[in-house]
Amino acid sequence: MRETPPAPSTIRTLPSWLLGRAAARGRALVADALAAEGLRMWHHVVLSAVADLGPVAQAELGRSVSLDPKDMVGVLNDLQDAGLVDRTPDPKDRRKNAVTITEEGRRTVQRCARAAQRANADLLAPLSEEERARFTEMLTRVAAVESPDVNRQGSSPSGV
Numbered sequence: 001m002r003e004t005p006p007a008p009s010t011i012r013t014l015p016s017w018l019l020g021r022a023a024a025r026g027r028a029l030v031a032d033a034l035a036a037e038g039l040r041m042w043h044h045v046v047l048s049a050v051a052d053l054g055p056v057a058q059a060e061l062g063r064s065v066s067l068d069p070k071d072m073v074g075v076l077n078d079l080q081d082a083g084l085v086d087r088t089p090d091p092k093d094r095r096k097n098a099v100t101i102t103e104e105g106r107r108t109v110q111r112c113a114r115a116a117q118r119a120n121a122d123l124l125a126p127l128s129e130e131e132r133a134r135f136t137e138m139l140t141r142v143a144a145v146e147s148p149d150v151n152r153q154g155s156s157p158s159g160v
Contacts, residue, residue: 026123033115042067044112046075050085050101051109057090058097084108
């Protein structure tokens with residue numbers, strides 16, 4: 001099997017390229033950790049959001065995590081089938097569903113949070129504790145800058 005060739009010399013040192021590569025590695029580590037808990041990434045994102053926001057209207061939940069309503073239905077179906085969330089008519093508006101986390105869902109969020117922390121520790125293993133703290137602080141600042149096209153569809157997956 002052939003190895004993936006290195007990035008072209010004109011892009012391999014760009015922060016956007018390096019961040020994209022690091023993000024892909026981080027996503028893979030977290031996805032593997034979550035799979036060991038029986039969840040996929042979107043399950044974890046939605047379940048964590050319900051834990052923070054719940055009870056929450058299904059449409060509001062989708063907006064809060066930027067997930068298409070059709071995809072949200074599938075994720076919630078999976079979570080409900082696993083006994084991690086309940087959907088009931090919203091007492092404020094019976095036309096809407098309210099999503100609430102179950103006790104098993106809370107335990108699952110806690111296990112998955114620990115698994116994601118371990119995966120991120122593996123990601124940042126080459127750095128010292130001080131470097132990890134500085135790196136995280138710098139990434140937080142960079143990520144907080146709003147860009148008009150930050151959620152643009154079709155952007156390059158490589159981060160170039």
